[in-house]
Amino acid sequence: MGPRPDGKLVPLREAISRFVPEGATVVMGTCLESLIPFAAGHEIIRQRRRDLTLVGPISDVLFDQLIGAGCVARVVAAWVGNVSAGLGHAYRRATEHGIPRPVEVVDTSNFAVALALMAGALGVPYLPTRSLLGSDVPRHAEAFRFSEDPWSGEPLLLVRAIQPDVAILAVQRSDPDGNAHLWGNLGVTEEAALASRHVVLLAEEVVDPEVIRSDPNRVLLPGFKVSAVVHCPGGCHPSPVPGYYRRDHAFYEEYHRATRTEEGFREWLRTWVLEVPDRQAYLERLGPRWEALRRLQPAPAAPVDYAW
Amino acid sequence: MGPRPDGKLVPLREAISRFVPEGATVVMGTCLESLIPFAAGHEIIRQRRRDLTLVGPISDVLFDQLIGAGCVARVVAAWVGNVSAGLGHAYRRATEHGIPRPVEVVDTSNFAVALALMAGALGVPYLPTRSLLGSDVPRHAEAFRFSEDPWSGEPLLLVRAIQPDVAILAVQRSDPDGNAHLWGNLGVTEEAALASRHVVLLAEEVVDPEVIRSDPNRVLLPGFKVSAVVHCPGGCHPSPVPGYYRRDHAFYEEYHRATRTEEGFREWLRTWVLEVPDRQAYLERLGPRWEALRRLQPAPAAPVDYAW
């Protein structure tokens, strides 16, 4: 199904160029370690976007890459690093030494990120929690306030809403209008999608609207909330997509080793981001290893009928 | 699949007897007009439970029946009546004239019911909203408080959490441990399930755990939160169950006409509740009309694979 002139189905380059302006607040990596839209992050790097605020629970190495490439002014995340391999070297260089530029870190927790986005999705200024009471994490007054339950007087923490400029989210399949099916662990994806001003979807497959409509309970959010749909198979490598490909654990190890030094990071970036024009070229560079990640054991869902 | 001696799979009679004690707070009718667990309401009436607090957004005529039967002391609901046919006569008799007993009404709205249950599910004392500001609805101080956003100073309404003693919920299929698939409009079902101390499921079908596990995104809540599973085909008539049966619109009209007088209500109750020992007998009394409601147009969901 090709792009329509007036439609939302656009190439990744155009989606990033239109919906990720300089200084934007961008939420990504919302499923945690799966369905991370690495292809979008790489395109942001290639387009040299600057002063971004990144929002996410954890991002595995996506945020590390954007920070190392100098795109980021601020991070609102519960955890930044390399989940299976260890610390994020680029993140450390930026936060400890300002290389390639200083990055402000707003400490938070996974639950607080979920609540901030849920507040944004619900259109309320904050949501209350009992988490993080007594923790040093909620020290930014623009993100957290201490309060109490007006009925019992018990302490509560208020987590301020976040409404990102754009959510970049990966899904298994979408129709050209952005009605999309997502399955597997959802993390904060639904909240991020509903909270954001724009939603850019990276879809492994673009399918007919009838496929999506046949199972409306599996839809992530309605198409009218989606600004762009990008057909981007393999767009999440090295992270996994249930039903499509496995996680490339070794790739994270290799990244960890390669980016220990600033020079190593720049070399890695050249090889995997700057020298590859698009995701197709990236997958070709991966070679047979990409094919191997796509050899899967089937696990079909039991049939469901919406008979009426 | 028969009941196991130590299991959760029990007859409806036992589930109600164990998990709906006198004075309990019970949430039902959480999908709105579909999947209403009428069979459970009727069993509550037969077991002559008293002083219940009913919680729900709207209930179509289920709450009207329980109120008319004298089971209810208090209603926390956004709307009580007969959705397609008009007012609820039993509800009016109870609230206007105390017949058969006075019923306290806590006014609320659909969104406020959703937020109260969501607060209960999240384990926080309240959730804030911008809805109902300036409305006379939030006049019960034990359910609502006015407040403001500590960052902007803007007015907010706080909706107090509800954690019902029991949620009685209908699902299309469940395994014997209470891992269940639900599809169609969800209403406040997820919130009600997670907020409540006990969950009783009425399942159209009881299936092997493998069926449920094959599609974990469609699961309502994990089995460890479920106290009882009742195999109760047809348990929602006259309300509809997607994939299983249509709504019996005429039945609501008939109820509306029949229950206009107190005597008419008692006669209706005898015919459809007190004289039928269980759901099987009720369906037999419905006769061929029940078969007609089950002749459906198929609408299968597109296949999904969790290949790994």
Add this chain to the structure above:
Amino acid sequence: MVTDVADWTVGELMVVAASREIRDGEVVFVGMRLPLLAYCVAKRLHAPRSVGVFENGIVRDVPTPQLLYTMSDTPNVVGAVWCTRMANVMGLLQRGDVDVGFIGGAQVDRFGNVNSSYVGDPHRPQVKLPGSGGAADIASLAKRLVVILPHGRHRLVERVDFRTSPGYGDGPGWRQRVGLPRGGPSAVITDRAVFRFDPQTCEAVLHHWHPGQSLQDVLENTGWPVRVADGASPTPEPSEEELGVLREYDPEGVWTGNRNRSDRP
């Protein structure tokens, strides 16, 4: 009781008038009965890109394959673009993603406040009505609100007995003062007339009276001294096209009054 004067029922006129409140591309919080039919007519004719949102958690952008008696009927699920939790669709509403919402009610007052809770003193009600449902939420949070109800002096009142769904409260500035983020009524459609709201005074002003009604009938049957808009006129009649679509969805006149039923005049 208002009687019909043409080859269409007053119910059909109301549906068509309501459908004209929906603009193309809008997100519509759809109520049951007349508003649902209004959405179907608009969707088919002048607002093909409009999207319907239902408080039970359904979002759909194609009409249902069958007439609905309730929003949770199985034909409303099939072919929907989203079946989700009520909190998600109410979140859309609260965020400001919903352009227009429709509600009914037992009373509406001069400032567009709607009562669907109690007739008489709320503490000893003469009539206990079913309650808000989602109406108070829609009235609080949609960008525009359309109220649909039968006309009468006890229904269009100076001040509602109970303000279930907030309109403009007691007048200009009230919504901002109580903290409502946006919105307010834009029209009241009855079986006699169409009112719109004066942006300065926030008062309901008569814009149209239905064919078969006189201006005088409307004024006499309204419970406050009604202001009449400059250029007020009879309500435009439904077109053949509008009636055609409407009757395709509700051929028996379940919600608009059956033209062949014995209870018609």
Add this chain to the structure above:
Amino acid sequence: MVTDVADWTVGELMVVAASREIRDGEVVFVGMRLPLLAYCVAKRLHAPRSVGVFENGIVRDVPTPQLLYTMSDTPNVVGAVWCTRMANVMGLLQRGDVDVGFIGGAQVDRFGNVNSSYVGDPHRPQVKLPGSGGAADIASLAKRLVVILPHGRHRLVERVDFRTSPGYGDGPGWRQRVGLPRGGPSAVITDRAVFRFDPQTCEAVLHHWHPGQSLQDVLENTGWPVRVADGASPTPEPSEEELGVLREYDPEGVWTGNRNRSDRP
């Protein structure tokens, strides 16, 4: 660096010790790496009815078909009993539905507070660590908390540089005072020892030192004057059965140290 002294690695001993913290029927908030393996061992041996909850939104009650490198690996999705939003599983935690949670960290102090954010002054950190992830939430809200980390004087400290995950704060009554609804650490498992918390003083008390360690080694490598429990003893060794199950899940020793790898002493 602690070295192994037997036919099992210290990592394996830690996993087995952690698995013994899980009781049958419990709801376990599972962390990655060692805690995940601990859950698998417990599930197969002494806690067959336990349920694992993951912050990405997965709940499962059967072990995964493959070793996991992260909780969102595809083998963790397949066969789960629930795949949902993080908010739902965090809601379980906040409601009090989770019996025990496991977290790691860079530092733990005498009162069980854990730092995974900053080494040194948080405003000019010597090391910027990855941060809380879900650890602070688990520490705040689970009924019991088990902390797993490597041992060392700079890791087991009198007072953490930054209190990411609240333990008992500065001692008795602190959790109630700050408003935490329940919980607190029940054990700290290191590569040298196992500590438990004195219910009166809220202080970490040494209960076991691992085979190959002396009591003196542990005391010298801990950053506060350690109290030793009455009847403190060497950590019970892993059984054949425990090692068998563990090595079935992690035959290569990815998370517990490879017994055949060249980097072993």
